[in-house]
Amino acid sequence: MNSIESALGMLSEHFPGDVNVLQLKELTAWRTGGPAVSITVTSAGMLADLLGLTFSEGIPWFILGLGSNVLASDAGCTEVVIRLSGGLARTAWHRSEKGWDLKIGGGVHLPSLSGAACSRGASGLAFAIGIPGTLGGAVFMNAGAYGNSIADSLKSVTVLDYRGSVSTVPTRECCFGYRSSRFQEERTIITGVEMSLEPGDPALLRSEGKRILSLRREKFPLQYPNAGSVFKKPDEGISPGRLIEDAGLKGRAVGGAEVSRRHANFIINTGKATSDDIAELIGIVRESVLACSGVLLEEEIRYLGRRN
Ligand SMILES: Cc1cc2nc3c(=O)[nH]c(=O)nc-3n(C[C@H](O)[C@H](O)[C@H](O)COP(=O)(O)OP(=O)(O)OC[C@H]3O[C@@H](n4cnc5c(N)ncnc54)[C@H](O)[C@@H]3O)c2cc1C
Known part of the structure; x- marks a missing residue:
């Protein structure tokens, strides 16, 4: 039995109904990539159990959001692909005196969150309306556009480490930089974030979102599968x-x-x-x-x- 088959057997036994063999081309924006064992995780408890098992059995894993920034091998991968859903893909909104406090699951769809924020009159996320990933992927990458980035509105990030232990990292300790964060150096999974958004005018925010989407449609080749910008802006500053x-x-x-x-x-x-x-x-x-x-x-x- 090869390592993929043994991981599949072990995971299916512990998490019946949640494990599949999928083609990575179905999970990535470039629509390329071969077979992988994939598990959909719906709660922090289930994720902690899974990470405990992968740690004790030496099963490698890869956390995938919407695959909008990933090139997956044609040969597939030996890592178990973990995806967040259910309770890890929800947003709780709380109206505060200063605006909005949000608790957002790592699997939340970023454009939908951005659209909902604009409609409610919560400012600070309009820039993200055309970034087709999850919150977890956006925090990991410190995704950004038009001079804003996801780090700007964050208060803290909750992660599970490779053994399944939870910790909450305040934003100042996340080491955010241009398309970088401390999470790129760690074996952690971002399960949720806390964010504060200031109040704004819903009509203005919606029209800002529409303007950004139409700019992006003009500028980017969105009719073909792609993964956004392939290269980072170099230190020399030229695009x-x-x-x-x-x-x-x-x-x-x-x-x-x-x-x-x-x-x-x-x-x-x-x-x-x-x-x-x-x-x-x-x-x-x-x-x-x-x-x-x-x-x-x-x-x-x-x-x-x-x-x-
Ligand atoms: C059309 C298009 C336009 C884009 N425009 C922009 C843009 O304007 N600005 C920009 O910054 N990016 C842009 N991107 C790139 C991409 O959408 C972002 O980097 C996005 O944040 C990736 O999110 P994802 O969920 O798809 O992550 P994935 O592509 O699935 O993963 C990216 C990395 O994040 C890690 N990761 C994913 N989820 C988690 C998690 N929960 N915990 C820990 N690590 C995790 C993965 O392991 C991987 O290393 C664009 C992409 C496309 C296709």
Whole structure:
């Protein structure tokens, strides 16, 4: 029995009905990636049990949000893919004197939260309306746009560590930076956050949300599967899209993967791309930009599974 089969057997025995073998292409925004054992976790207690089991049995795992920033191997992965749902994907709203206090599950859909905040007149999340991930993924990445980031409104982040122990980390200890957080250096799962939002005018906030969505529709190649910006903005401050365009790479393709002609920092799946195509194209872009401008680009996207 291989390690995937043994993990599948063990998890199915402990969590009957919650474990599946899925294709990662069904779980990632690029729509690529091979088979994986996946478990959907619906409460903090269940997650603590799962992490206790994976720790004691030496089963590797990967926490996946909506896969909007992940390149998953065509060969699949040996890690058990954990996804948050049910009680870990809910938001509790509390009206306070100063505005709104929220308790938000790590599995909450960020655009829906942003839309709900605008409609209720809670300001500070309109920027996130077009970021197609979960709260947990957004905190892990410190996702942001238009000069705002998810860290701005957070009070604290609750995590479970690889043994299933809970802790709550105040925002000042989260080491947030540009697309970075301390959680990228840890084996933890973000199960929830506390956030404070100031009051705002619902009509203005809704129209701000609409404006942002229409800007994004114009700017980004949203009709094709993609994972948003592939590369981070380098320290030199020049946008990666500009550097990639200047290297003459717009439209450059490997198999079904193509550097978007609309926004050069996006790689699109034109229909039949594999993760290997995307990874090869990322390598070509990085090398060509280095040769052309001397800037070494760093990926924003995260990898799951074997890398060639
Ligand atoms: C069309 C498009 C537009 C985008 N625009 C933006 C943008 O404007 N700004 C921006 O910052 N990003 C953007 N992104 C990238 C992406 O949506 C964000 O990084 C998002 O926050 C990722 O969330 P996710 O749930 O999909 O995480 P995933 O892609 O599933 O995972 C990303 C990383 O987070 C980790 N992770 C996920 N959930 C948890 C958790 N609960 N606990 C601990 N770690 C976790 C994963 O292990 C992985 O390493 C865009 C992507 C797309 C496809």
